[in-house]
Amino acid sequence: MIRTAISAVLLASATPVLAEIHEIAPGEGAQEALQEALILVEPGDEIVLAAGRYTITDGLSLDVDDVTLRGAGMDGTVLDFTTQQGAGEGLLVTSDNVTLRDFAVENPKGDGIKSKGADNIVYHRIRVTWTRGPHPENGAYAVYPVESTGVLIDGVKVTGASDAGIYVGQSNRITVRNSIAEANVAGIEIENSRNALVEHNIATRNTGGILVFDLPNLPVMGGGNVIVRNNLVVANDTPNFAPPGNIVAGVRRGTGIMVMANEDVLIEGNMLSGNPTAPVMVIAYVQPFEDERYNPLARNIVVGANAFDGGGYDPQLDGAEMLLAAFGGALPPIMWDGLGSLYVAGETPGWTLNLTEAGVGLGAARPGPLAAPAPEGEFDDSGIGAPAELDDRLG
């Protein structure tokens, strides 16, 4: 009897302190209660948001590691920022191993959810919506992880971003999957990042569906090792509504999958339909730059087998009429600027601008049919995608 008691005590002391659950309900004082919970939460804890609509007038932020913020579903728990008075985003996360799931953010004045320097973050079944639809005064990014290693975005839905719906910047080991990006300027954008996997998403009614960019003058450059596969990229035909200064303001309405600069990108198994400028576009960085560390070319870009249906029929390009006439009424599905290196599997037709120098504009273009070599061997997919252990936090 005594022995049992002693071992019970030993057992108790060896058990880690139980994770606490902080429950928040909508109504008066909910905003303060939520922000207080986000500050006082301990690693391992979970904050649970009951179903309902929460009026939030200031930016929320989380800076504690190993925390889960969970709602009652992306249509059940809504953080409503329509009357937001301050801060550059709705929710800011600056700690590691955070899981955000099952809630929505509506009408933030700036970005939706930003996570910066937040390693191993999971966004699961999150919705960020600007409810008025495309508008230049909507916030820039809906879901915005940046400067992070280990990013898993799964089952997210983003609508109305005036820059990119799902934007991953200056990060490493990334997966974006099973998500829907609709009516943003860019649906999904991977920028200045490495080892990204973008699969099983739907990008529709954006200006451009899926973009893979690398830009100069940033702390992290040299984007590459990106796979874009098995996505549905359909009818990205919303006129560009980005404020002019932004790089995506240059994206042509009707772009399906676009690679600008970057190295080692595989585009495969996607279904592309109704992208009137270019189902697939591969180009060098288009602006002048003075950054010696930066390579503006798109190198070793591989277009594998994809299903194309009806693209390139109304290109938003200079000399569109001439081009359409020259190519028999619609441009072939792959557009290349002729710079860097492109490989195309099978018989997929394309066209090239035949440029010989980056950053000089399209004046020197000599458009013609594309004759790209076939890929040399298998695309090396090792190390691409979010760390597998992040999957454990789903379900």
Add this chain to the structure above:
Amino acid sequence: MKLGSALLGLAALSLTVAATGQAVPPIDRDEVINSQKLPRSLREFGFFIDPAAQVPDQRVVPYRLNTPLYSDGADKLRFVYLPEGEKISLGQDGLLQFPVGSALIKTFAFGEGDDRRLIETRVLLHRADGWLALPYLWDDEQWDARLAVAGARIDLTTPKGEAISYRVPNKNQCKECHGLDGAVTPIGPKARNLSSEWLEANLGSLPAHADLMPVWEDRASATPEAAARAYLDVNCAHCHRPGATASNSGLDLRWEQDDPKALGIMKRPVAAGRGAGTHLFDVVPGKPGESILLHRMLSNDPGVAMPELGKATVDEEGTEAIRKWIAGMPQS
């Protein structure tokens, strides 16, 4: 009402004396600063002999910055507390290094003379495991300030007569400005932004690169560039520098930065979103009206406005200094 609560306070005090037979023990300030606790009220620190009048204890030293951070025109009272026998030294970037056990105290007030109302006091504590930033919100009686980790909003009128909803930052927001490479750090007291007299008196000698930034009220006698660059360093560079909150913008507005691109000159924005307005570059020499940097400083709209935190009104003097600097740059 005010008298009533003062009487109650006295009564409580005498009760304590009566119950224990001796006076309330003096505050062990070092214990409060160094403990793992979050003190619930400002009085627990004993920084002030008369908190409402902001009369500091003799060990708590006031200071001012040559060029201060704009906070909607708030009057700011700054103090530093050092543990007995400890000294301030000089660190990287000319940032003063305060030993463990130090505290930096900054009170925000609006109104002049008898109408002065203390709004909040922000405290930075240097504990063994690093700096901790805590916001304290003043009560209506101006008796004490209580810890407000979630921040607050307060309706008030600025010295320029604008009615605003003033934001007291939450504990995380403190770190948005005070965070560098993941840790909280002081950002104000740098040798270049403190007077020679204060530095000599409190460091024992005059460090290199001291007192370089113009005194804001006297900026007319400085070059437009010095005034603007001092303003940008103090108001923007705690985020817009490598390792800080806005590092991913690639913009570095520190005083010592001399690469034009890093300062935003003919630099395209990265993640400005609608903050860019209709403009293409952060700074266009000779064209303040086309410069995103000034455009965002002139906005009060969240999502456009810079700084993102601690600003509900446009700083007319500050933006004028930036306008003058950009207007005077040679156009290429």
